[in-house]
Amino acid sequence: MTTSQGAKKAQGRVALVTGGNGITGNAIIEYLATTTTTNDWSKIIVTSNSPLESKIKDPRIIFIALDFTQDSRTLIEQMQPVCTQTTHTYFSSYIHKDDFRELNHANEKLFENFLQAITTVAPNLENVTLQTGGKYYNIHIQPARNPLREDYPRAFPKSQNFYYGQEDFLKEHQKGKNWSWNVIRPQAIIGSTYKPNGMNSALTFALYFSICKELGTKAPMPTNRRFWEGYDDVSYAPLIADLTIFVSTRLSCANEAFNCTNGDVICWKYLWPQLAAYFGIDPADADVSAQINKVEEPLEGTAEQFFSLNTWAKDKRPVWDKLCEETKTANSKKTFDCGTWQFQDWVFQRTWSALLSVSKARRYGWTGYIDSLDSFIATFDELAKQGVIPKRDVMLIIFHF
Structure with missing residues (x-):
């Protein structure tokens, strides 16, 4: 950057x-x-x-x-x-x-x-x-x-x-x-702050992947084929x-x-499994292509999602609390309350791509750039450093044993 x-x-x-x-x-x-x-x-x-x-x-x-x-x-x-x-x-x-x-x-x-x-x-x-x-x-x-x-x-x-x-x-x-x-x-x-808040997608992803790993389940992205295979950008x-x-x-x-924006373009079909891998999840267990391809492609402009993240999260608080106890990061328990479950459902239901041009900023001399995968990883690392989520190395040791 x-x-x-x-x-x-x-x-x-x-x-x-x-x-x-x-x-x-x-x-x-x-x-x-x-x-x-x-x-x-x-x-x-x-x-x-x-x-x-x-x-x-x-x-x-x-x-x-x-x-x-x-x-x-x-x-x-x-x-x-x-x-x-x-x-x-x-x-x-x-x-x-x-x-x-x-x-x-x-x-x-x-x-x-x-x-x-x-x-x-x-x-x-x-x-x-x-x-x-x-x-x-x-x-x-x-x-x-x-x-x-x-x-x-x-x-x-x-x-x-x-x-x-x-x-x-x-x-x-x-x-x-x-x-x-x-x-x-x-x-x-995409970013981190010492006070968890309800406007942070990266934090919600960290909660979701960590809980899936703790449960030993797959970690599908709850979306539709158009959004999964389409293009997006983040900041x-x-x-x-x-x-x-x-x-x-x-x-x-x-x-x-x-x-x-970060200056690049992402495709969730490829990025989502990479994010899951950070938390020790096999990328194949985060790839939902086979499930999504079984249903008819939705019309652009409609809302479609093959399961609700908000519904999924309703009974997961005990799992998160247990993980925080196991990793000796009890202070991270409160982070669960900041999961943007309903907001992510709203985003993942979209059947269209939305890309912001940064050409104007470039014309005015700004050259800022970061690979979006790197921005997520840096954010996950910082959230762990701040004590908002358990540290990755500790989680992986717990999960391994």
């Missing part, structure tokens, strides 16, 4: 990173802490609605607990003592609601409250970067026009996609101001951080949206 190079340095840059416990927020913090100096960034202000659980050590990190569901006036009062020197803000906060209308309204307000507050508090603000995602292109609803590019027209009304509302508010609020904006649109984020969180800092610190990238 390459890192941002040649960014114009400015003494005294101050970053404000929201969602510090989230996958992307944590990646941005780690990026700034490990690849920059005090001359590049003098402070790294981190916010979250809950106590920061990151183990990243850097004297520049300052934590402030903020709840962006509060109105901007309240946030201004809370941010004033800490955030006035902010020059660059990175917003990746999210609030989940089961009701679609509530979800849209809540997340639009979340960003509006934050933006109104920080633009009032920070007189030297230079850039606001908002993270949205592949759902901007409504790939969760219908087949995509591949490869998806940043300038494609919106397919649905703004009321049906809160990313539209967030981006529109950002652009409108910036008019006549001295600061610039950027939007980063990743696809299927490694450290790579998202790299692009985020790259574009937000270059005038040539000001006021632009950028897709972000």
Whole structure:
């Protein structure tokens, strides 16, 4: 993976990173802490609605607990003592609601409250970067026009996609101001964080494969033939951080949206068995080609899945707890509650491919890349290092005996 190079340095840059416990927020913090100096960034202000659980050590990190569901006036009062020197803000906060209308309204307000507050508090603000995602292109609803590019027209009304509302508010609020904006649109984020959360597919895969290995069962991917044999892409969180800092610190990238993926294309038919092999499962026991080929190929645009991962997981908590006891990682038991079982069913039911073009980022000089298999393995290794899942070598010893 390459890192941002040649960014114009400015003494005294101050970053404000929201969602510090989230996958992307944590990646941005780690990026700034490990690849920059005090001359590049003098402070790294981190916010979250809950106590920061990151183990990243850097004297520049300052934590402030903020709840962006509060109105901007309240946030201004809370941010004033800490955030006035902010020059660059990175917003990746999210609030989940089961009701679609509530979800849209809540997340639009979340960003509006934050933006109104920080633009009032920070007189030297230079850039606001908002993270949205592949759902901007409504790939969760219908087949995509591949490869998806940043300038494609919106397919649905703004009321049906809160990313539209967030981006529109950002652009409108910036008019006549001295600061610039950027939007980063990743696809299927792969990464790790010290606080397990329900938005991490790699974590769910680790739970699934580990439990299958413990039970001595096969580990089929619960999908359909079109998705199994089709093409997909994912976005490694450290790579998202790299692009985020790259574009937000270059005038040539000001006021632009950028897709972000690993830079390669995956086919689950080949990747899934490789992921299973990491956990000691015979790749042949993860290949579902024979089962899927027995049924008629589904029509593109429909939803089909030959078994539900969410249903499968309902009685697996005792198995996971037993594995954590056997590997002496009892603290990992709580990780099971963060499995994205229902979300993965929704993804695996898709009968269409969705690919985000990163050509625009390339044209603007970004060269970030990582092989997607490597990004999964790095994430699994990091989750084990963080104590979120048992370490692989310990699991394989237990399974062997």
